Amino acid sequence: QLAESGGGLVQAGDSLNLSCAASERTFSGYPMAMGWFRQAPGKEREFVAAISVDGDATHYADSVSGRFAISRIRAKNIVYLQMNSLKSEDTAVYYCAGAVGTPIAVLKALYSYWGQGTQVTVSS
Numbered sequence: 001q002l003a004e005s006g007g008g009l010v011q012a013g014d015s016l017n018l019s020c021a022a023s024e025r026t027f028s029g030y031p032m033a034m035g036w037f038r039q040a041p042g043k044e045r046e047f048v049a050a051i052s053v054d055g056d057a058t059h060y061a062d063s064v065s066g067r068f069a070i071s072r073i074r075a076k077n078i079v080y081l082q083m084n085s086l087k088s089e090d091t092a093v094y095y096c097a098g099a100v101g102t103p104i105a106v107l108k109a110l111y112s113y114w115g116q117g118t119q120v121t122v123s124s
Contacts, residue, residue, distance in 0.1 A: 001026050002020055002097070005020075007094060007119045018118060020081075030100065033100075034051050035096075035098075039095070040092040043092075049068055055074050068081060091120060
C-alpha cells in the first residue's frame with residue numbers, strides 16, 4: 001500500500017533522493033502524516049524523519065539533521081527524502097510509513113502503514 005523507490009549503492013559524500021507513494025485507491029481522501037525509518041543489519045528500526053499532514057512541520061533524528069530533508073506533495077500521500085552528505089553509517093533499509101489520526105508522528109508505534117523498504121548502501 002506504500003511503495004518506496006530511489007535506493008541504491010553510492011559513495012560516502014554522495015546524495016540520494018527516496019520517494020514513497022501511498023496507493024491512491026486505498027488512501028484517497030485520507031491524508032496521513034508521513035515518515036521515514038531505517039533498519040541496519042542487527043539493529044532496531046529507527047526513526048529518521050517525519051512530516052505533518054499539511055507539510056508545514058518536520059522533525060528529524062539528530063543523526064540526520066542538517067543532511068536529510070523530508071518533503072511531500074501537499075494534499076497527497078507522496079513523500080520524499082533527500083539525503084545529502086551520505087555516510088557509511090547511513091547504510092540501511094529505508095522504510096516509508098503513514099500514520100492516521102495525528103498531525104505528525106515520531107514514534108514508530110503511531111504508524112499503521114508501512115512500505116516494503118528500499119536498500120541504501122553507502123560505501124566508504
